[in-house]
Amino acid sequence: MIYRPPLVECRLLRRHKRFLADVELAGGVPLRVHCANTGAMTGCSSPGSQAWLWDSGNAKRKYRHTLELVASGRHLVCVNTARANQVFEAALRSSLLPPLAGYAELRREPSIPGGKGRFDFLLSDPVRGACFIELKSLTLSLEAGYGAFPDAVSERALTHVAELQRMLWPNSRLESPTQAVRRRAVLVFCVLHNGVETATTADDIQPAYGERLRTAMAEGVEIYAWRWRVSPRALRLDRRIPFVSPRSPAP
Numbered sequence: 112m113i114y115r116p117p118l119v120e121c122r123l124l125r126r127h128k129r130f131l132a133d134v135e136l137a138g139g140v141p142l143r144v145h146c147a148n149t150g151a152m153t154g155c156s157s158p159g160s161q162a163w164l165w166d167s168g169n170a171k172r173k174y175r176h177t178l179e180l181v182a183s184g185r186h187l188v189c190v191n192t193a194r195a196n197q198v199f200e201a202a203l204r205s206s207l208l209p210p211l212a213g214y215a216e217l218r219r220e221p222s223i224p225g226g227k228g229r230f231d232f233l234l235s236d237p238v239r240g241a242c243f244i245e246l247k248s249l250t251l252s253l254e255a256g257y258g259a260f261p262d263a264v265s266e267r268a269l270t271h272v273a274e275l276q277r278m279l280w281p282n283s284r285l286e287s288p289t290q291a292v293r294r295r296a297v298l299v300f301c302v303l304h305n306g307v308e309t310a311t312t313a314d315d316i317q318p319a320y321g322e323r324l325r326t327a328m329a330e331g332v333e334i335y336a337w338r339w340r341v342s343p344r345a346l347r348l349d350r351r352i353p354f355v356s357p358r359s360p361a362p
Contacts, residue, residue: 112198113345118163118179120343126156134162134176145174147191151263153251155181155188155304163343165191165349180343186306187341188250195248195301196231198339198346203232207348210335211297214239223274230271238291243278245271249300249310249336259305260300264317272320275329295333298324300340304351310354311338325356 121134121142132146144164146152161182167175179191200219206212214234221233221243234242251262261268275296300310312321328334334356341351 112194112201112347114165114179114343116166116168118165118343119176121162121164123158123160123162123178123181125158126152126178131174132156134178142176142262143174144176144178145172146178147193148178148234148250149192149263150261150265152181152190152249153262155183155190155250157183168264180341181307182261183252183304186252187303188252189303189339189341190250191347192248195246196302198348199246199299199301199337200232202337203234208335208337208351209342210333211242211244214242217276224278226274226277228270228274230274235319240295242295242297243275244297244299245275246299246301249294249302249307250304251313252304252306253311256306256308257311258302258304258309259311259313259316261313261317261320265320269317269320269323272323272327272332276323279331296327296331297333297335298327300334300336300354301332302336303341303346304338305341307338307353308353312356321356 121136124133126132130146132144134142163180165179181188181190202208215236218230219232230243231246232244247260247261249258251259252353253259274280278296314321334354336352336354338349338352340347
């Protein structure tokens with residue numbers, strides 16, 4: 112994904128009220144912008160950090176600009192979590208993610224069968240069946256190249272793992288017992304931090320998430336992590352990186 116228009120460089124002053132950030136443009140001009148991130152943004156919201164904004168061009172928006180990238184030490188991080196779904200869908204449609212390729216149809220935000228809420232994507236095919244996908248944006252960097260999710264306690268994330276797990280169980284509310292359809296349940300970590308080489312769970316932040324995820328994996332929920340290379344010019348698919356859980360001790 113190439114940024115159009117080009118991003119606007121700035122300096123981050125502070126993030127506050129969860130969805131707002133104050134920045135300073137060139138020449139010392141202050142600006143309040145939208146921050147599209149529900150997490151804690153640990154390690155990528157330090158005052159004084161170099162940052163970049165996306166200009167929506169929409170003068171009717173209360174906050175026309177959105178905080179897009181933040182420098183975390185030597186690495187760039189995309190903190191706009193809405194980008195994860197956009198770049199992931201583009202990669203899916205271009206068949207760039209081999210474990211998820213080969214399906215005839217892609218749907219965004221399908222309702223969770225027999226439950227409440229929605230998954231991020233549904234892949235379907237007359238032969239291969241259905242593949243439910245939930246996507247999580249990973250921006251928390253730990254030591255030794257590890258990155259972890261979540262960066263804050265999230266009951267919604269916990270519920271999504273449980274629902275993915277349920278998709279694999281025989282359930283009369285999901286399908287007729289005589290017409291069972293093959294189903295896959297997939298959790299994808301979209302890594303938008305250039306310094307992350309291995310993905311894992313943040314068991315010190317939300318132990319229940321790691322426990323639930325390990326149980327889900329044992330029952331057949333598939334876990335993948337792909338990293339996108341972050342720059343002020345574009346977000347480009349880099350490569351699949353390892354997912355380990357629980358996190359191995361750093362060397």
